[in-house]
Each structure stands twice: as structure tokens, then as C-alpha cells.
Amino acid sequence: MSVVETKARENVPSVPLERPLLEVKGLVKHFSVEKEGWFERPRVLRAVDGVDFFIRRGETLGLVGESGCGKSTTGRAIVRLYEPTAGEVLFDGVNVAALSEEQFKPYRRRMQMIFQDPYASLNPRMTVGDIIGESLDIHGLAKGQERLERIHDLLCRVGLNPDHAMRYPHEFSGGQRQRIGIARALAVDPEFIVCDEPISALDVSIQAQVVNMLEDLREQFGLTYLFIAHDLSMVRHLSDRVGVMYLGRLVEVAEKEELYRNPQHPYTQALLSAIPVIGGGGREKRRIVLEGDVPSPLDPPSGCAFRTRCRYAEPRCAEMPPPGLAEIASLHYVACWKVSS
Numbered sequence: 001m002s003v004v005e006t007k008a009r010e011n012v013p014s015v016p017l018e019r020p021l022l023e024v025k026g027l028v029k030h031f032s033v034e035k036e037g038w039f040e041r042p043r044v045l046r047a048v049d050g051v052d053f054f055i056r057r058g059e060t061l062g063l064v065g066e067s068g069c070g071k072s073t074t075g076r077a078i079v080r081l082y083e084p085t086a087g088e089v090l091f092d093g094v095n096v097a098a099l100s101e102e103q104f105k106p107y108r109r110r111m112q113m114i115f116q117d118p119y120a121s122l123n124p125r126m127t128v129g130d131i132i133g134e135s136l137d138i139h140g141l142a143k144g145q146e147r148l149e150r151i152h153d154l155l156c157r158v159g160l161n162p163d164h165a166m167r168y169p170h171e172f173s174g175g176q177r178q179r180i181g182i183a184r185a186l187a188v189d190p191e192f193i194v195c196d197e198p199i200s201a202l203d204v205s206i207q208a209q210v211v212n213m214l215e216d217l218r219e220q221f222g223l224t225y226l227f228i229a230h231d232l233s234m235v236r237h238l239s240d241r242v243g244v245m246y247l248g249r250l251v252e253v254a255e256k257e258e259l260y261r262n263p264q265h266p267y268t269q270a271l272l273s274a275i276p277v278i279g280g281g282g283r284e285k286r287r288i289v290l291e292g293d294v295p296s297p298l299d300p301p302s303g304c305a306f307r308t309r310c311r312y313a314e315p316r317c318a319e320m321p322p323p324g325l326a327e328i329a330s331l332h333y334v335a336c337w338k339v340s341s
Helices: 003-010 071-078 101-110 128-138 144-157 162-166 174-186 204-221 232-238 256-261 266-273 315-319
Strands: 022-033 043-055 060-064 086-091 111-114 192-196 224-228 241-246 249-255 326-329 332-334
Touching (some): 071 192, 101 111, 241 266, 256 266
Antiparallel strands (some): 022 043, 022 086, 249 332
């Protein structure tokens, strides 16, 4: 590990005195890309390239950023749908990234996921009752009449009817399918749920209903969420803190009101400037337009990954990445040379 990497590891977000439910340390997920020719060197796609954050019990951390920045890959690596390349995922103090599949099985019950696409995430050959009840069978939680009652109760909690248990996914709308996916995630009484853009595939009229339902379920079951989304307004509504990702790394994390009121990283400022002002009483909001496209994670820029689009970039930004997430205020962390210097 280089001196720069060592320094970055030292500047990870400080953890509260009370142990968080989830703590991610230096999470990395790289994918090997097949060579296209005999003389081409093997290539590595750096989807997640050293991510650090924590989520307190009962809290919702929103995760935002452009498509392809690694948000969904981060969520999948945490619950080990993707095996992490490096780093630690401490769940209730245990590094679940280092556990064998058999050792991890009890944690699968405690960590669940709601997927982005309600059309692709449900098995079309299974009834809704079997989709929800499958995890009950795997973990041996309920059988017979108790299993049926549990399925019916879950359907009611997500706004569906018990008789829907006998139907198939193709008989439901997108919003109803997402409710089925939420019921499936709740079936095993989890403590932590990764919500991977659960509203992005839904009609606008349905999105608010699903977000409000997630908020109610968090209160009912004492859940902890990692809420991944593009909609910055929804993230502000549901989240307690917000993390901003760019090209596989977190560039800013803060309490939601602090982040929206006082963004410090140039990328965060550009993202928030794109939120439309409704009923602003004549106030005009200056839109920050980023030049160029997001660099490829196959060939990321040297130094700071954002420097190729940053209006504040200077020579040292190309020489080395910022020294980790520096705490500039209480629970407000930024990875930027301009802010940390």
C-alpha cells in the first residue's frame, strides 16, 4: 500500500461512540474484462474503488450519483450478491465479507435487498405466495398454516390483498410488483435493507406512495436502510444522511439538511443545482453545468477522478487522489483537495 493510500485509509469517517449497525471500510469491487485481442493486456473495471461509511441502527443513508458511479454495486457487495474484491463490511461488529457461505447464511436473513426492476426481480413461474414464502422455507421460519398466515399478513402490510398470493407476477402492475418485492424482503424479519433504486422504474404517481410506505415500514419494524436513488428530492425526504458517489468513490457524506444547505464538493454542488425550484417567488437558481462525460471505470483519470470535469482543478489534483474523507464539520465529510487544504 502506498503512502497516499495509507493516508487515505487514516482519513475515514469517524464512527459514533455507539457501534453502528453497518460499517463499510475500504470496500472495493473490481470486475475482470475479457481481452479482445491476443496482445491486449487484461483490463479491470473499477466499479467500487475504496468506499467508507457507516449506518447507525434505525437510520437511512441515502446514496446518490450519476448512473455507473457504483451505487448499486456497493449495495450488492454489502449483501454479498457480489463478492467484495477487498475491504470490510462490518455488520453488528462482524466482518461478513470474510465469512464462508455457510457462516454468512444467518446474516442473509438479517440483510435483505429490494431490487430496482420489479419486472425482472420476480420469478414469472412462481405464484406471489411462493415468491414471498421461499425465504421462509430456506430459513425454516414457518410451515403450513403459519406460513400462509405470514404471507397474507405481509401482503396486507404492503397494501395488497391476501388473495393476491395465488396470482402470478404478470397479473400485476409495476407498482404492485414492487410491493411484492418489498414483502419478500420483509418476510424474514430483517434488520437492514438495501433499497436499490426501488422507485426509478415506477410511474411518478406511484413513487411517493412507495416511499411513504417504506418510511412507515421503517417505523413499524425498526429497519435500517441504505436507500440508493437518482431522485434527490426523494432522497431528502426519506434519508437521515446522504452520501454522494462519483466513479466508484464517495466524495461527500453529511446530514441531509447540512448537505443540501451547504454542499462542499464541486460535484455535489453541481448535482444539487439541478434540482428545480418550485414556487421560488422569483428566485433564480444558478445551474452548474458539468462539461464532458463521466470517465470510464476501465480507465479512470489519475489523481482525483472528478478533476477532468471540475472547475477548480489544479495540478496536484492530477498527481494524487484527495486524502480520504476529511471531516470539515460534525458528521460532514468531503474528499477534495480544495476543501481539505
